């Protein structure tokens with residue numbers, strides 16, 4: 001790799017020529033440092049990509065770095081050079097002293113920017129997109145977190161981590177049928193692999209970014225990624241349509257609406273969009289943007305404050321993933337947010353969620369902000385405070401104080417609140433050793449939680465009474481997918497009732513690897529970092545475990561969901577409310593475990609009462625019969641689905657055993673050398689899941705049996721009725 005680009009002043013590929021200073025940002029796979037390039041005594045940014053945490057192979061990364069180096073546009077960040085240092089790829093770039101728009105909003109503009117600033121930011125970003133698209137690139141990760149500002153207010157679009165070349169063929173082209181990007185910002189066509197997409201996907205993300213800049217967060221950003229995915233596909237596109245948006249001009253609303261059209265062919269190109277009247281009013285960046293940060297402390301201090309905030313937030317949420325999984329069992333019965341096996345239920349849930357729910361939650365967030373905002377940085381402190389609480393959960397429920405470790409020093413969240421920007425330089429990362437950057441993370445830990453069963457019970461009980469809806473969203477890590485929503489709520493409440501979270505060395509974990517919602521869908525080991533951003537790739541894990549028949553019928557793979565043409569038709573035909581959920585009891589038929597045939601159990605022959613019920617039934621048989629058939633069909637379908645899920649779990653276990661691998665261990669435990677404990681916990685959890693599925697299958701089987709029985713009885717009644725009718729007819733004839 002080495003030197004790249006057309007820069008007349010070449011930068012060396014020697015890591016010792018760079019003095020890494022403080023951290024100024026981190027993403028899903030990278031940490032960014034302010035650095036000095038010693039030969040020129042020039043400030044640069046060095047992005048240290050942890051190659052172990054990247055999905056791409058080295059060739060892809062090399063290509064991306066090459067792409068960055070060939071960029072030549074004032075609104076697109078270019079790479080001066082890049083080179084490998086141990087297991088990291090260092091990419092040297094211009095330093096953007098004010099960081100990303102996302103950082104800025106998180107620190108000082110939690111409700112978004114005013115329209116004039118948004119207009120300028122968007123126009124500059126659009127110029128970057130217009131250039132990239134003209135060069136044949138799709139950026140694929142347009143969002144506020146990737147729009148950087150320098151000290152003059154100039155705007156540059158960053159992060160080619162997931163960009164693609166429109167002219168690519170073969171493998172790389174095919175990879176564009178996978179999920180790449182960050183769920184909230186992803187266009188519907190990107191979320192539906194197989195349909196393919198092009199530069200218009202960036203226009204959708206651009207529209208979402210406009211909403212993000214207007215509100216301080218992207219639409220749906222508080223929901224788990226899988227829900228975001230469904231909402232993006234099924235709901236009407238978001239827009240500037242609510243009361244809170246009255247302050248925005250018609251032109252702005254119109255421009256956003258043009259971008260957020262589900263049919264990509266109906267979206268304008270970047271070139272055309274730039275000509276929209278909204279952008280005619282844009283002021284130069286140095287006029288409308290510089291004032292946004294003029295009163296703020298230096299970027300490194302802001303980043304530090306955000307890290308503390310993340311850490312405090314994490315301290316409230318974090319627990320060993322095995323515990324999280326166990327906790328989520330109750331929720332899993334019903335069909336959880338991320339791992340929802342009941343597609344119809346999930347669709348219904350998604351369609352019930354309105355964007356203005358976000359608004360309500362936002363207000364709840366705001367209500368938790370404690371003090372008035374006398375200075376921009378004080379705002380951050382307040383923001384920090386607000387982030388400590390789960391939206392909708394009152395401050396009394398929060399622990400008295402949560403402590404985090406920052407570079408070895410224990411810092412309490414209240415200190416974070418009181419610091420008001422006065423973070424001592426000594427707190428800062430000084431100069432990480434080349435190649436060791438990924439290990440220099442702020443540690444945070446929490447005390448071991450109560451036992452799984454205890455927690456589960458309490459979470460179950462408390463989740464019933466919690467009014468607030470789960471509002472996190474975040475990385476869909478394979479081992480953590482069961483951990484969201486209800487379980488989180490239960491846990492938070494529980495902690496709120498007197499449990500003071502403490503830091504122990506035993507359960508250290510990395511702040512940026514925490515399950516932060518509104519983040520990426522990701523595979524295990526993929527770090528969630530930017531809190532609000534990271535790539536998403538389909539796991540395909542579930543697909544692999546489908547049987548051959550299912551594979552043959554496979555029409556779509558959506559993350560962990562595989563929809564087959566077979567079950568698609570059936571699912572389509574099932575009326576939503578008709579799916580039987582209760583368990584019927586006393587079935588006379590039992591499934592033989594050995595042969596799988598239906599056996600009649602004489603001890604459980606229905607009593608007279610039930611027969612009477614049937615005979616008293618005033619509904620004619622021809623009305624009941626189709627309904628029963630329908631129920632029968634649904635129950636069979638559910639049984640099939642459960643069987644295939646069960647198979648998939650078993651296959652996964654067998655595979656793991658054959659490969660000598662267990663499912664990935666919870667990172668915090670792994671780090672603390674108690675991997676064995678974690679492995680056995682995971683085994684227990686898998687067994688639990690299997691048992692639960694089996695129990696569910698047994699219930700469904702019983703229901704099926706009951707329906708079959710009713711069917712038989714109705715048939716008997718029908719035949720006796722027809723015999724009676726025949727006899728009656730004959731008697732009339734005789735008379």
Ligand SMILES: Nc1ncnc2c1ncn2[C@@H]1O[C@H](COP(=O)(O)OP(=O)(O)OP(=O)(O)O)[C@@H](O)[C@H]1O
Nearest residue numbers: 025026027028029030032045096100161530533534
């Ligand atoms: N040149 C730069 N100057 C200053 N800050 C930067 C620079 N590049 C990146 N950053 C900061 O670092 C953060 C992470 O960088 P980046 O987005 O490139 O990492 P990433 O791992 O690709 O993240 P993600 O995949 O989550 O988008 C940015 O959001 C920004 O705040």
